Amino acid sequence: MNNYKINKNKPSIGTEQVLKHKDFNKVLHEYKGLYNYKNATKPFYKNVKFLGFIVLVCTVALVVMVVDREESEEPKEEKKKEEVIKQVPATVTPVIADTTTKVTTEEAAIVSKKKEPKKSVVKKNSHTIIKEDSSSLEIPNKPQTSMPVQETKGKPKTKAEVKNNKDLIYQKNMEDLEKELMERHKARDLE
Amino acid sequence: MALTTHQTKEEIEQELLIIERARKNPERFAPLYDKYYKLIFLFIHRRTDEEELSADLTSQVFLKAIVNLPGYQFKGFPFSAWLFRIAINEINQFFRNKKSSRAISLEDAGIDRLREELDESSQHTEEQERLLMESFTFLEQDEVQLLELRFFEDRAFKEVGYLLGVTENNAKVKTYRVLDKVKRIMKEQRRK
Numbered sequence: 001m002n003n004y005k006i007n008k009n010k011p012s013i014g015t016e017q018v019l020k021h022k023d024f025n026k027v028l029h030e031y032k033g034l035y036n037y038k039n040a041t042k043p044f045y046k047n048v049k050f051l052g053f054i055v056l057v058c059t060v061a062l063v064v065m066v067v068d069r070e071e072s073e074e075p076k077e078e079k080k081k082e083e084v085i086k087q088v089p090a091t092v093t094p095v096i097a098d099t100t101t102k103v104t105t106e107e108a109a110i111v112s113k114k115k116e117p118k119k120s121v122v123k124k125n126s127h128t129i130i131k132e133d134s135s136s137l138e139i140p141n142k143p144q145t146s147m148p149v150q151e152t153k154g155k156p157k158t159k160a161e162v163k164n165n166k167d168l169i170y171q172k173n174m175e176d177l178e179k180e181l182m183e184r185h186k187a188r189d190l191e
Numbered sequence: 192m193a194l195t196t197h198q199t200k201e202e203i204e205q206e207l208l209i210i211e212r213a214r215k216n217p218e219r220f221a222p223l224y225d226k227y228y229k230l231i232f233l234f235i236h237r238r239t240d241e242e243e244l245s246a247d248l249t250s251q252v253f254l255k256a257i258v259n260l261p262g263y264q265f266k267g268f269p270f271s272a273w274l275f276r277i278a279i280n281e282i283n284q285f286f287r288n289k290k291s292s293r294a295i296s297l298e299d300a301g302i303d304r305l306r307e308e309l310d311e312s313s314q315h316t317e318e319q320e321r322l323l324m325e326s327f328t329f330l331e332q333d334e335v336q337l338l339e340l341r342f343f344e345d346r347a348f349k350e351v352g353y354l355l356g357v358t359e360n361n362a363k364v365k366t367y368r369v370l371d372k373v374k375r376i377m378k379e380q381r382r383k
Contacts, residue, residue: 001328005240005294018232021246024224027253031217
């Protein structure tokens with residue numbers, strides 16, 4: 001037997017009594033509290049924002065790794081190119097200053113004809129001067145390995161740039177040589 | 192007071208529009224709260240017979256309604272039916288936990304309907320009524336609930352089925368089984 005409280009024809013509760021308990025704000029407040037609580041207790045691995053963040057971090061890390069690897073491979077290729085450039089023998093023809101230099105073309109021709117040095121060898125400023133007597137001079141060959149090539153960072157220089165650079169250095173050496181020749185000419189005149 | 196609501200198609204559509212807004216913003220639930228508060232309160236009060244307890248359970252019903260509103264689907268019944276369903280679950284849960292005595296509110300109209308089904312309409316005596324009252328004490332809570340919904344609140348079997356989470360036919364079958372049980376109990380009581 002169950003214990004029920006049986007009410008027969010009992011008048012229902014009045015409207016005023018019912019409405020005094022009516023409070024939607026209370027229900028809404030409870031809902032907000034419950035909603036926050038549910039959010040707080042949600043496991044982090046089920047949180048969509050958390051998972052999204054993890055995916056984002058992984059993607060960024062992957063991109064950084066790929067970029068790093070590409071950058072580390074680039075310098076090796078540059079070194080290889082530089083080595084190849086150094087190994088290639090220089091084919092640049094000697095540049096002799098025209099009007100500005102005091103060395104004439106005839107003198108340059110005479111100097112170039114004397115190939116084999118006979119006596120003293122003088123080294124000066126990365127070019128060689130071979131001395132037989134006061135008139136014997138040799139224009140040094142274009143420097144090959146000793147020629148300073150500017151270190152390039154990042155973008156490698158083009159072949160034309162390298163060639164121009166070599167020409168300038170060679171021209172500079174020639175100017176030094178011309179000065180020396182001039183000094184010797186003066187010395188000879190004085191004698 | 193009638194605890195059932197009969198709505199036109201327009202009213203139902205308007206209600207669905209409010210529900211759709213309330214899904215996005217719970218503060219928009221206020222019109223439905225105002226509309227159904229008294230109905231749900233009285234529904235609960237008939238089964239608890241305690242004002243404060245009824246107020247608490249009513250608040251719980253609306254709270255659960257707001258929380259579960261995103262999962263609400265219109266199945267051909269007014270929104271109030273969904274609220275009654277939540278209320279039934281809340282009442283059952285409360286009495287399961289507290290084990291306090293449940294109230295059964297009976298009116299003459301409901302008793303007459305029940306007696307008609309029991310073929311006891313020939314004579315309306317105090318003895319018959321006493322036996323009927325006694326028979327309720329032998330019934331389980333879910334059985335009492337079926338009789339309440341069908342005879343004392345005058346609901347259709349379809350709605351009874353929806354409220355109890357069973358099909359219409361199942362609700363019919365269960366109701367007539369309970370009626371047979373009541374008949375049996377009354378016979379036994381008469382013999383005694």
